[in-house]
Amino acid sequence: MEELHKPVLLSEVLEVLQPRPGESYMDLTAGYAGHASEVLDVTQNYKESVLVDRDINAIRVLEEKFSGMGIRIVKADFYNAVLQEIECGNAFDMILMDFGVSSPQLDRAERGFSFAKDGPLDMRMDQSQELSAEVVVNHYNERHLAEILEKYGEEKPGFARLIAREIVHGRPWRSTAQLGEALKRYGRGGKIHPATRTFQAIRIAVNDELGLIEKTLKLLPKALKPGGRVAAITFHSLEDRLVKDWLKEASAYGEESELRVLTKKPVTAENEELFINPRARSAKLRAAVKL
Numbered sequence: 001m002e003e004l005h006k007p008v009l010l011s012e013v014l015e016v017l018q019p020r021p022g023e024s025y026m027d028l029t030a031g032y033a034g035h036a037s038e039v040l041d042v043t044q045n046y047k048e049s050v051l052v053d054r055d056i057n058a059i060r061v062l063e064e065k066f067s068g069m070g071i072r073i074v075k076a077d078f079y080n081a082v083l084q085e086i087e088c089g090n091a092f093d094m095i096l097m098d099f100g101v102s103s104p105q106l107d108r109a110e111r112g113f114s115f116a117k118d119g120p121l122d123m124r125m126d127q128s129q130e131l132s133a134e135v136v137v138n139h140y141n142e143r144h145l146a147e148i149l150e151k152y153g154e155e156k157p158g159f160a161r162l163i164a165r166e167i168v169h170g171r172p173w174r175s176t177a178q179l180g181e182a183l184k185r186y187g188r189g190g191k192i193h194p195a196t197r198t199f200q201a202i203r204i205a206v207n208d209e210l211g212l213i214e215k216t217l218k219l220l221p222k223a224l225k226p227g228g229r230v231a232a233i234t235f236h237s238l239e240d241r242l243v244k245d246w247l248k249e250a251s252a253y254g255e256e257s258e259l260r261v262l263t264k265k266p267v268t269a270e271n272e273e274l275f276i277n278p279r280a281r282s283a284k285l286r287a288a289v290k291l
Helices: 010-017 034-043 056-065 078-087 103-107 133-139 142-152 157-169 176-186 196-207 209-223 237-250 271-276 278-282
Strands: 025-027 050-053 072-075 092-098 224-234 259-261 284-290
Touching: 010 034, 010 092, 010 224, 010 284, 025 034, 025 078, 034 092, 050 056, 050 078, 056 072, 078 209, 092 209, 133 142, 133 196, 142 157, 142 196, 157 176, 176 196, 196 209, 209 224, 209 237, 224 237, 237 259, 237 284, 271 278
Parallel strands: 025 050, 025 092, 050 072, 092 224
Antiparallel strands: 224 284, 259 284
């Protein structure tokens, strides 16, 4: 099968998870099985492992790739997936979360994630949900939009209000390219396209990304076996701050702690990987083991 998505920090993930034959594995953002395939090649434990994604396109690829192997493939967001496993009394030797947007989501114009490719204002990771980017940009009021841009795009309040006003006054917006082009005039120099933070903020709001991450992190110790390892890959400071603060809190009580941190500093991509896969440049890996 053609490689649809290059997994970031693959060797680093394997190093911190240390998969062993017979161990169980849960991938909460399995995508196109870039990480999962390598882990499962080692463990060979398909029947006690679970692959989760909320994108139906990824689910279809996973079902085809692992057909007949007995592995459970679950279409859900990672919070509800973990909650379900805990309620069923299941725990795992390894859990991985890769919070990045997959290459097919970015590269396929019809998914509406990128202003570089003209497509509908969609951005839904789960295409069955009602809330889309079109709803946000064409129906949210100026104040709500400014709050989203400030909170999720990390824009300064005054600039967030300026962009929000531009979005409201320019309605209706029909496509990603149209919105991206309109925001060009707000460029402030540098390599980052002026629309980058706006699109990030809208995407996070559409998919409730930070809310789901925060709720899921609190559950993870219950979903790990003693000695189980958990790893998280983040792609911007908002995600990384949530993971960092969670690990700090969960490991702060000495022998009474739930977790021991395995990565004193976030692990980042080596130059060799960055050359092959530039999207890894902002990736940070943090990991811990359950005590």
